[in-house]
Amino acid sequence: MSEVVRWRATITYRKTGRLRYLGHLDVARAMERAVRRAALPVAYSEGYNQRMRLSFGPPLPLGAEGEGEIVVATLTAKLPESEVLWRLGAQLPADLGVVTVTVEPAAGPTALNLIRTALWRMQLAAEPSLTRGELAQAAAAVMSAQQLALRDNDKVTDVRQGIVYVEAGSREAPLELTALLGASGHNYLSPDKLLRLLESLLPRPATLRWTRLVRVRFET
Amino acid sequence: MLADDVLLHVETPGRYVDGEINAVAKPHAKVRLALCYPDVYQVGMDHLGTLILYHVANSREEVAAERCFAPWPDFARALRELGQPLATLETRTPLRDCDLVGFTLQYELTYPTLLAMLEMGGVPARATERRGSEPIVIAGGPGATNPEPLAPFVDLFCIGDGEELLDELLARFEDLQEELGPRRKWGPKQREAALGALAEIEGVYWPAAYELEEVEGHLIPRGGLRAKGQVTARLVGNLESAPFPTAPPVPWVETVHNRGQLEIARGCTRGCRFCHAGMFYRPVRERSPQTLAKQAAELVNNTGYEELSLVALNCPDHRHIEQVIEAVQKAVMGRGVSLGLPSLRVDSFSVQLARKIAQVRRGGMTFAPEAGTQRLRDVINKNVTEQDLLTAVEAAFAAGWLTVKLYFMIGLPTETQEDVAEIGRLINHVASTGRTALGRKAGRMQINVSLAAFNPKPHTPFQWCGQAPREYLEEARARLRQTVRDPAVRLSFHDFGQSLVEAAISRGDRRIGRAIEAARRAGAYLDAWGEFFDLSRWQEALSQTGRTAQEWACRHIPVDAPLPWDIIHLGVTKQFLALEYEKALKGQTTPDCREGKCHSCGVSRRVIGCRGVLPEVLEA
Numbered sequence: 001m002s003e004v005v006r007w008r009a010t011i012t013y014r015k016t017g018r019l020r021y022l023g024h025l026d027v028a029r030a031m032e033r034a035v036r037r038a039a040l041p042v043a044y045s046e047g048y049n050q051r052m053r054l055s056f057g058p059p060l061p062l063g064a065e066g067e068g069e070i071v072v073a074t075l076t077a078k079l080p081e082s083e084v085l086w087r088l089g090a091q092l093p094a095d096l097g098v099v100t101v102t103v104e105p106a107a108g109p110t111a112l113n114l115i116r117t118a119l120w121r122m123q124l125a126a127e128p129s130l131t132r133g134e135l136a137q138a139a140a141a142v143m144s145a146q147q148l149a150l151r152d153n154d155k156v157t158d159v160r161q162g163i164v165y166v167e168a169g170s171r172e173a174p175l176e177l178t179a180l181l182g183a184s185g186h187n188y189l190s191p192d193k194l195l196r197l198l199e200s201l202l203p204r205p206a207t208l209r210w211t212r213l214v215r216v217r218f219e220t
Numbered sequence: 221m222l223a224d225d226v227l228l229h230v231e232t233p234g235r236y237v238d239g240e241i242n243a244v245a246k247p248h249a250k251v252r253l254a255l256c257y258p259d260v261y262q263v264g265m266d267h268l269g270t271l272i273l274y275h276v277a278n279s280r281e282e283v284a285a286e287r288c289f290a291p292w293p294d295f296a297r298a299l300r301e302l303g304q305p306l307a308t309l310e311t312r313t314p315l316r317d318c319d320l321v322g323f324t325l326q327y328e329l330t331y332p333t334l335l336a337m338l339e340m341g342g343v344p345a346r347a348t349e350r351r352g353s354e355p356i357v358i359a360g361g362p363g364a365t366n367p368e369p370l371a372p373f374v375d376l377f378c379i380g381d382g383e384e385l386l387d388e389l390l391a392r393f394e395d396l397q398e399e400l401g402p403r404r405k406w407g408p409k410q411r412e413a414a415l416g417a418l419a420e421i422e423g424v425y426w427p428a429a430y431e432l433e434e435v436e437g438h439l440i441p442r443g444g445l446r447a448k449g450q451v452t453a454r455l456v457g458n459l460e461s462a463p464f465p466t467a468p469p470v471p472w473v474e475t476v477h478n479r480g481q482l483e484i485a486r487g488c489t490r491g492c493r494f495c496h497a498g499m500f501y502r503p504v505r506e507r508s509p510q511t512l513a514k515q516a517a518e519l520v521n522n523t524g525y526e527e528l529s530l531v532a533l534n535c536p537d538h539r540h541i542e543q544v545i546e547a548v549q550k551a552v553m554g555r556g557v558s559l560g561l562p563s564l565r566v567d568s569f570s571v572q573l574a575r576k577i578a579q580v581r582r583g584g585m586t587f588a589p590e591a592g593t594q595r596l597r598d599v600i601n602k603n604v605t606e607q608d609l610l611t612a613v614e615a616a617f618a619a620g621w622l623t624v625k626l627y628f629m630i631g632l633p634t635e636t637q638e639d640v641a642e643i644g645r646l647i648n649h650v651a652s653t654g655r656t657a658l659g660r661k662a663g664r665m666q667i668n669v670s671l672a673a674f675n676p677k678p679h680t681p682f683q684w685c686g687q688a689p690r691e692y693l694e695e696a697r698a699r700l701r702q703t704v705r706d707p708a709v710r711l712s713f714h715d716f717g718q719s720l721v722e723a724a725i726s727r728g729d730r731r732i733g734r735a736i737e738a739a740r741r742a743g744a745y746l747d748a749w750g751e752f753f754d755l756s757r758w759q760e761a762l763s764q765t766g767r768t769a770q771e772w773a774c775r776h777i778p779v780d781a782p783l784p785w786d787i788i789h790l791g792v793t794k795q796f797l798a799l800e801y802e803k804a805l806k807g808q809t810t811p812d813c814r815e816g817k818c819h820s821c822g823v824s825r826r827v828i829g830c831r832g833v834l835p836e837v838l839e840a
Binding site for chain 2: 018019021022023025026029030032033034035036039042044050052061063091093095211215
């Protein structure tokens with residue numbers, strides 16, 4: 001098989017509004033169909049099951065929003081970034097809108113390989129209700145700990161290394177939380193696990209759940 | 221407005237999210253039509269008829285056609301708890317605020333869901349309980365060819381092809397809003413006038429206008445002051461010029477089939493005697509390779525679908541099927557799109573076709589011999605021999621398929637124990653043929669056999685026959701399970717209880733409406749889903765009609781007795797159906813009229829050149 005020059009489009013997009021209720025596979029399919037409608041010169045895998053060469057970042061929990069989600073498309077021809085942005089953007093609703101596009105030769109690690117952390121913002125509901133101070137106390141306990149064990153089914157793991165930082169917001173209602181969490185393949189921590197951990201460190205027993213969850217961006 | 225939070229706590233919330241690509245929202249339209257599918261989104265969004273009507277209705281400037289599907293029980297409960305009525309997807313208009321609420325009748329077991337959707341949408345289910353200002357409820361599709369079971373709930377039935385009929389109905393409705401004032405302000409008089417005016421349209425059946433007469437145990441709709449007599453089904457003559465949706469809404473969530481659809485032909489004249497579609501959609505009408513290529517390109521450009529499916533009752537029967545495949549393949553070349561060809565007849569030509577298009581992706585190959593012996597296949601007029609089947613299976617395995625699916629029916633008219641035993645022998649024969657053909661790959665062979673009870677349908681040559689009793693079907697199932705022990709074969713039997721209810725409803729009269737209502741009251745909802753179907757609930761409900769489920773489903777009707785669905789005329793005459801029934805009992809076959817002489821089914825009285833390439837429908 002002859003070597004062809006390939007290009008790589010790294011696309012960041014939003015997943016907001018009511019489209020936050022779409023699953024990861026639904027979004028992947030919608031994106032693939034948008035790329036086909038836009039008639040971008042995208043590469044396909046070889047073999048019987050031809051698949052469009054698109055790679056996605058880690059899934060968002062169902063119901064969570066994303067402001068800087070990433071998809072990497074392999075292209076068979078070079079296109080100006082503005083043209084990819086324009087053509088693909090025209091095929092997507094605002095709630096799945098394209099934010100940025102970079103096009104470069106397909107060599108070396110992709111943006112997805114370089115992801116180390118994700119910045120999350122969330123609004124919380126506590127049962128029974130908590131004060132901002134109590135939440136901040138639990139967040140501070142996380143930050144000062146060297147190790148933090150979390151029980152998941154029968155497995156107990158140390159999740160401290162998955163937390164770069166976590167801090168409570170300034171409002172009392174709704175309670176807010178900002179966290180920079182591991183988002184790479186070998187060091188991933190979900191916001192739900194963070195909440196389970198915080199529950200165990202609260203000054204009095206309460207359950208926490210997010211009512212709004214936003215993955216603001218990935219960081220390298 | 222529904223609190224979005226609810227969606228965090230229900231299954232597959234994406235199916236309740238509007239704004240799909242190509243969805244049409246017209247918040248300020250003068251006429252709002254809800255196109256309802258009485259099952260969940262993932263089933264309803266695959267229904268081509270709904271997509272066609274969505275396109276037809278929205279092509280009218282003043283009309284907004286909006287979709288509505290049955291919510292899964294968790295979401296239905298949430299709506300109820302919040303006091304929210306069931307609403308359309310596009311503008312979230314409650315059904316009670318739509319002008320027209322339309323349902324497609326694809327399957328009898330969805331009928332209680334239809335009632336439930338009306339209730340959830342704030343529309344009284346009984347037509348007589350609706351006030352003048354409330355929506356007009358219409359229904360169409362194959363189930364409407366026996367409208368009687370749903371007659372108490374539906375104001376107007378639309379019989380036959382819907383493209384032209386719905387357009388005319390909407391045009392008339394627009395005029396009526398001028399003549400009678402806005403629908404919201406109608407009283408009983410205006411409503412009556414509107415129903416009467418709409419019922420004048422050819423193909424529209426207004427059940428409330430008819431008087432019922434009991435004849436030989438059936439309630440037969442007869443004349444009435446405002447009744448127009450027999451209603452003839454509408455027929456679109458030329459598919460080439462018929463409207464077709466090349467920009468249908470693209471679901472966000474995964475639907476059952478989840479692909480673009482290209483209707484290459486409508487109708488089938490092979491004349492299988494059990495087949496409702498084969499009588500309902502006559503004559504055969506085809507689209508040309510050129511038109512299909514154009515539509516395929518548009519469909520991919522507008523939807524981005526990764527798979528297109530050619531749709532027809534029997535794709536290989538298209539006169540130019542090879543050119544169709546070639547033209548469509550060429551039109552979507554290089555776009556990463558695969559083609560699908562469902563519904564195959566049993567021959568090696570079909571396998572060659574499937575092989576041609578399955579270069580991208582391959583599933584199993586499906587064949588439907590329907591019966592185990594040649595005698596019985598002749599009775600049902602399935603003109604296929606055992607050799608045809610074995611050759612086709614061999615060809616499929618030789619072409620690289622590893623999975624084959626077979627369809628059979630049990631309890632067919634005149635069926636004997638030997639016929640059933642022969643199904644088992646035939647399956648075993650297919651398995652051994654497959655092993656030989658596959659050689660060292662034989663270990664990976666899989667034969668999925670689907671068996672269902674024969675279900676007599678109105679407007680078919682077997683409309684007079686009863687379904688086989690439950691005990692007979694269960695015994696046949698047990699015997700087949702004993703005979704077929706090949707580890708590569710998987711037998712799956714359609715639920716006999718569901719078949720029983722389907723048969724009771726499909727040939728029922730207006731009394732069945734009471735049973736549907738009673739079943740709904742007892743909780744029937746989404747009954748096509750095995751997990752929600754409750755046979756005892758239906759038996760109880762049906763017995764309120766004065767007959768048991770078994771008595772309705774299994775009854776034989778004398779050929780000369782008037783039938784509740786005689787009020788509907790499909791083009792095929794009752795004399796033809798009776799003659800076909802008579803020939804069936806003698807084991808005589810009737811060949812496809814497109815390959816030989818005309819059998820005078822009746823369609824030629826309405827359609828010039830009905831066996832030709834460009835049939836032309838005569839004005840009524």
